[in-house]
Amino acid sequence: MMKKAVVLLSGGLDSATVLYYARRRGYRTYCLIFDYGQRHRKEIRRAVRLAVRSRSPYRTVRFSLPWGGSALLNKRTKLPQNRAIIQTVIPSTYVPARNIIFLSFAASYAEAIGANAVFIGANAIDYSGYPDCRPEFYQALQKTFQKGLKTGSEGKAIKVHAPFIRKTKGQIIKTGLALKVPYNLTWSCYQGGRKPCGKCDSCLLRRKGFAEAGATDPALKVKGRIKRSKD
Amino acid sequence: MMKKAVVLLSGGLDSATVLYYARRRGYRTYCLIFDYGQRHRKEIRRAVRLAVRSRSPYRTVRFSLPWGGSALLNKRTKLPQNRAIIQTVIPSTYVPARNIIFLSFAASYAEAIGANAVFIGANAIDYSGYPDCRPEFYQALQKTFQKGLKTGSEGKAIKVHAPFIRKTKGQIIKTGLALKVPYNLTWSCYQGGRKPCGKCDSCLLRRKGFAEAGATDPALKVKGRIKRSKD
Numbered sequence: 001m002m003k004k005a006v007v008l009l010s011g012g013l014d015s016a017t018v019l020y021y022a023r024r025r026g027y028r029t030y031c032l033i034f035d036y037g038q039r040h041r042k043e044i045r046r047a048v049r050l051a052v053r054s055r056s057p058y059r060t061v062r063f064s065l066p067w068g069g070s071a072l073l074n075k076r077t078k079l080p081q082n083r084a085i086i087q088t089v090i091p092s093t094y095v096p097a098r099n100i101i102f103l104s105f106a107a108s109y110a111e112a113i114g115a116n117a118v119f120i121g122a123n124a125i126d127y128s129g130y131p132d133c134r135p136e137f138y139q140a141l142q143k144t145f146q147k148g149l150k151t152g153s154e155g156k157a158i159k160v161h162a163p164f165i166r167k168t169k170g171q172i173i174k175t176g177l178a179l180k181v182p183y184n185l186t187w188s189c190y191q192g193g194r195k196p197c198g199k200c201d202s203c204l205l206r207r208k209g210f211a212e213a214g215a216t217d218p219a220l221k222v223k224g225r226i227k228r229s230k231d
Numbered sequence: 232m233m234k235k236a237v238v239l240l241s242g243g244l245d246s247a248t249v250l251y252y253a254r255r256r257g258y259r260t261y262c263l264i265f266d267y268g269q270r271h272r273k274e275i276r277r278a279v280r281l282a283v284r285s286r287s288p289y290r291t292v293r294f295s296l297p298w299g300g301s302a303l304l305n306k307r308t309k310l311p312q313n314r315a316i317i318q319t320v321i322p323s324t325y326v327p328a329r330n331i332i333f334l335s336f337a338a339s340y341a342e343a344i345g346a347n348a349v350f351i352g353a354n355a356i357d358y359s360g361y362p363d364c365r366p367e368f369y370q371a372l373q374k375t376f377q378k379g380l381k382t383g384s385e386g387k388a389i390k391v392h393a394p395f396i397r398k399t400k401g402q403i404i405k406t407g408l409a410l411k412v413p414y415n416l417t418w419s420c421y422q423g424g425r426k427p428c429g430k431c432d433s434c435l436l437r438r439k440g441f442a443e444a445g446a447t448d449p450a451l452k453v454k455g456r457i458k459r460s461k462d
Binding site for chain 1: 290292293294295296297299325326327328329330331332335336338340342343344362365367368370371372374375377378379380381384
């Protein structure tokens with residue numbers, strides 16, 4: 001029987017890459033997608049497309065955080081733009097306890113289907129401002145799962161895998177290109193427009209990543225724009 | 232300024248008691264109520280009444296666990312009845328990762344309102360079968376909050392209080408009676424009928440608790456049944 005893993009899938013670069021990474025590692029992947037009042041629903045649609053493309057079953061969990069507390073949940077708050085990419089303070093897009101909430105649901109899903117692994121694409125290098133992207137957090141959470149879950153008390157703790165935690169965006173993209181991740185389906189922009197805005201933190205970070213990887217972002221190739229003039 | 236606490240409120244005995252306990256400890260209490268596909272909605276209505284009675288603001292978070300995994304979420308599964316109360320195996324009413332999910336939302340709420348404490352009525356004595364009711368789990372979770380939350384990284388970690396973790400049901404009820412908890416508003420029965428069924432694990436445990444405390448359960452007093460024959 002194939003080993004099973006739950007993969008947190010957001011529709012962005014990192015989680016798409018971790019999905020293909022887990023599959024290459026021999027896991028049967030089950031995607032978990034959240035609908036929690038993001039500013040736009042485009043990333044949810046993209047997450048679904050990525051799950052389907054990778055032939056992974058998926059589940060969507062809906063919840064709301066009625067207390068808000070993040071620019072990412074409030075359509076009226078202006079999002080940070082054109083700042084230096086490397087963060088030293090916690091950005092306004094921090095959603096209180098988001099990754100803890102996400103991973104708690106993942107643990108629940110994993111227990112219900114008998115999966116012994118959870119994968120998350122979190123990384124601490126380019127976005128060190130988020131406390132729930134730091135390695136120490138994942139170590140503490142691992143222990144929480146050992147102590148607080150049925151599987152843990154039976155000696156079969158669910159392992160939390162954050163394989164990109166110390167990788168740069170460029171390294172993640174290089175890994176993903178080797179794994180043939182369909183990056184054209186991924187969405188990074190904080191805005192939900194027809195095309196990425198190119199200005200928000202997330203767009204800038206993505207551009208920097210593709211530049212570091214020495215690759216072209218397939219999501220930016222607009223139909224008809226790439227001319228075959230040379231052949 | 233009064234210190235603030237988020238209290239997980241289910242409508243049951245333990246959480247009602249912890250609500251009044253936190254208030255006595257000098258906290259301004261903010262109740263967090265979950266609507267997650269319980270078998271019946273009666274306990275949610277009771278939780279709201281308890282919040283209102285104690286003059287605490289409250290928030291309701293709705294979510295579903297589409298993978299089920301618990302008798303408590305499935306109306307077609309028969310619930311355990313008339314068993315020995317002290318559990319040695321994990322009961323079928325265990326909801327995968329439920330308390331981790333609840334406490335993650337509580338941490339989010341606490342961060343958003345600037346509360347530095349979260350109270351939960353969990354106890355490990357009478358229901359040792361639930362892994363997420365054990366003291367070791369709360370210690371691990373405390374560390375997760377220190378490492379994975381904004382407040383934690385700022386040196387103001389949210390403290391998880393589970394003051395009844397080593398108390399028996401009888402001790403909890405004694406504490407609550409001294410705090411004048413309106414136990415008539417609480418609901419323990421797994422069924423959502425007009426009156427408690429008196430047969431499910433939860434009803435048996437409640438009866439045992441009131442017996443240990445040497446008190447009468449006010450929720451069982453039916454109008455007109457207690458006659459004033461002696462005065």
